[in-house]
Amino acid sequence: MKVARILFFLVGSIFIVASLPISSGIMLELYTIKNISDKYTITSINGGDDFTDSTIYSFRGNIIEIEEELKESVIYKDLFDNYIGIADVTLKINGKEIETLKDHPIRTGYYSGLSRYFGEVAFLLLGDKKNNDTQFVVLLKKTKEFLKAKPNGDLEGWVPIEELDYTMITLDSEGNIGNTSFNLTERDALQTHLLNEGNVVPHTIGYHNQYMSGYLSLLFPIAFPFGTLLIGIILLLVGFLIKRKKKLVS
Structure with a gap:
């Protein structure tokens, strides 16, 4: 016994x-997922496969637009056979320059509108359920990644997670503009959700760990x-x- x-x-x-x-x-x-979903509604304007052909969006009388200055139309093909070029990508709100991504990789070829900046720029609507208010959010991936496969199948051009930097621009219903910069390793729960919804991260990221991010x-x-x-x-x-x-x- x-x-x-x-x-x-x-x-x-x-x-x-x-x-x-x-x-x-x-x-x-799971607690954080529920907490975020109870507080916010997030709608990606250029997320998933439903890309818009326009780079201009109107939000409560404010005009948000992406202005592109193409430097090189094609420098290589990425892992998905998309042609990648180089451009200066500028975010403007009501005609005022807010941020510019200099010499940044973009998708060229047959892509148009916001789909050219997939993985680099995201437009989202952030609804606050408690205050019944909505903000327009623009995520900009500041770090450049030129990811491609070598002939032997190895990947090159990737950037470690701790070196990925972002800028989050917010526009509220009264036209006030907010600007926050952060590193991927220092993100909060809301920023994590926005990054995933905006598809500007290499893969789905968890709020505190990666246990729920896989299969x-x-x-x-x-x-x-x-x-x-x-x-x-x-x-x-x-x-x-x-x-x-x-x-x-x-």
């Missing part, structure tokens, strides 16, 4: 120790870590019951 009790405690503890950090990280992600299945996170965590708790409870039963018998 003593050996069985020790075995239950040992195996249960191993299961809990292995599962608890990841399961708590997932719960933190989810019955194996992860159902079987592990939540299944193993539950089994660990059950094994510990069985160990306690065996110990309690032994005391009652004696």
Whole structure:
């Protein structure tokens, strides 16, 4: 009986120790996802596959536009066989220059409108549910990436996550302009959501970790870590019951 009790405690503890950090990280992600969705509505104007052909957007009487000065029409093909050129990309609001991306990679060829700046510039609408107000948001990826594949299949031109810098321009309903710069490693929860919705990050990023950003299945996170965590708790409870039963018998 003593050996069985020790075995239950040992195996249960191993299961809990292995599962608890990841399961708590997932719960933190789920809490933040719910918190963001309860507070905001976010609409991407140029997200996904539904690209607009225009680079001009009107928001409550304000004109937001992207002005392009093409330097080189084609310098290489990217991983998806898109032609990549070089241009100065300028954001203007009501005719005033706000930010310029100098010598920045853009998609050329048959692309037009905002789709030329996919991955570099994003237009979004940010709705505040509490205040019943909406802001126009422009995300600019300040760091240049010239990502392409070598003949042997290796990738070159990528930039480490900690070197990716962004600028977030906000325009509220009264025409006030905000300007915030941040590094990808220093983003907050709202910035994380905007970056994902705007498709200006190399891959989907989590709020605190990457546990919920990959492919989810019955194996992860159902079987592990939540299944193993539950089994660990059950094994510990069985160990306690065996110990309690032994005391009652004696």
